[in-house]
Amino acid sequence: MDGTTRLGGGARRTTARRAQTRRRLLDAALRAFAEEGFGRTTVESVCARAGFTRGAFYSNFSSLDELFLAMWEERSARMLHDLREALARAPAAAPEEALRAALAAVGVDDEWHRVTAEFTAHALRTPGLRRVVAAREQAIRETLVPVLTAALRRAGRAVPDEAALGSALVAVHDGTSVQVLLEPGSEDALRHREELFRHVLYAYSRPTPRDPGGLEPPAPEETPHPEEPHRA
Amino acid sequence: MDGTTRLGGGARRTTARRAQTRRRLLDAALRAFAEEGFGRTTVESVCARAGFTRGAFYSNFSSLDELFLAMWEERSARMLHDLREALARAPAAAPEEALRAALAAVGVDDEWHRVTAEFTAHALRTPGLRRVVAAREQAIRETLVPVLTAALRRAGRAVPDEAALGSALVAVHDGTSVQVLLEPGSEDALRHREELFRHVLYAYSRPTPRDPGGLEPPAPEETPHPEEPHRA
DNA sequence: CGCATCCGATACGTTCCCGTATCGGGAGGG
DNA sequence: CCCTCCCGATACGGGAACGTATCGGATGCG
Structure with missing residues (x-):
């Protein structure tokens, strides 16, 4: 924690x-x-926004792709962290x-969603x-699912297929996010998202048959799940 | 239908x-x-693929954006048409x-999905x-929903909120498509998509209580829908 | 306070692609 | 069969962004 890196055999110095x-x-x-979309964004544009010239950029990154990836991983990791915290x-x-x-x-988040969507397409x-x-995505699922499963169990409900729940939630999140952003002021989109x-x-x-717990069972009956007819 | 346009007062001729x-x-x-992503794609690249030089391009379109939009609308309209046909x-x-x-x-479709995803982000x-x-999107929903609603009714089920069903299906389609494409060979992703x-x-x-119709009611009971607790 | 080193700014040559202007071949019409 | 006008190819000038090489100020250390 000294703000600089040790000099140890051949290592660089200041930081x-x-x-x-x-x-x-x-x-x-x-x-x-x-604002510009990945792909239309130039090195110079990023530098201008940051108040640098390209010299600063090439001294820190070797390509726009590298910067893009670094940025995405940082924000994405932060988001995952926030998610964990909120769930905890x-x-x-x-x-x-x-x-x-x-x-x-x-x-x-409008900004973040656009970036993510484009990054995914690029990926x-x-x-x-x-x-x-x-x-x-897998990390997100694996963070989310156990907590929800636990909460559901406490509410007297069991999750037969956790993987399926995880991917369903992520899919729903992605899919509805677009809709919400496509119709800026729409309250409907938000309501539909929540409902879904x-x-x-x-x-x-x-619902778990045994151990009725103390919590109110919020609903009486179950969903169909007509065991795939396996026909075309 | 003569392959050319009439000459009528000032109109152009051949086509x-x-x-x-x-x-x-x-x-x-x-x-x-x-392949290249919108934004990284150049006029020359498109012309090369089509076997033309830029002259042909600028004679037909005034900008890449215009071509992009034209292409998207055409493919998108075709898709909607196919959808209508299939449903009919x-x-x-x-x-x-x-x-x-x-x-x-x-x-x-891999290709089409990538283009759409990027176009949406751009939009x-x-x-x-x-x-x-x-x-x-609205057109797609309005094409899809009535047919499904009718089919469900025939199977002895009523749809209380058609708009909600429509946006849910579109959202699920978008969201799960990404997942399927992210994990190329994954059978899980496909299964989860279908299940969702x-x-x-x-x-x-x-299920409609009256008029049990002739078709087997594929499932006994219903989903919870715990009437939004309206609490934070 | 002076020195070694880092790091971002500047300068430069290059590449890519744009958009326009002009040309020549070919498709129809008469 | 000629002749007109379209339309895509070619030629041209210009601009934007790239990546590198070099420089000078800042920074941290003794």
């Missing part, structure tokens, strides 16, 4: 303003990518509560990145 | 190979945008059947385009 420069570049990058804090009385906390932590055409995105989340939550769990 | 050129450019554009053909015995037909018509930053995309659709279909409908 003071460096970090700050990197940060400013990373922050500027988010704004640039959100939520007392998890009702599963609805936990889900609401998760949604609040993740939010439907779909770049095998290396595709794996990165897939891994992050609730439906999914209950569709992927069923 | 023979013109159409073919446009088509080749439009097709090349899809490939270019899918499906005898709609079971709602699952109708949904399956719809999904088959829409498909999860989110361009008010004019945002409205175009929103309108197209089924859940949504049943979660947004409930």
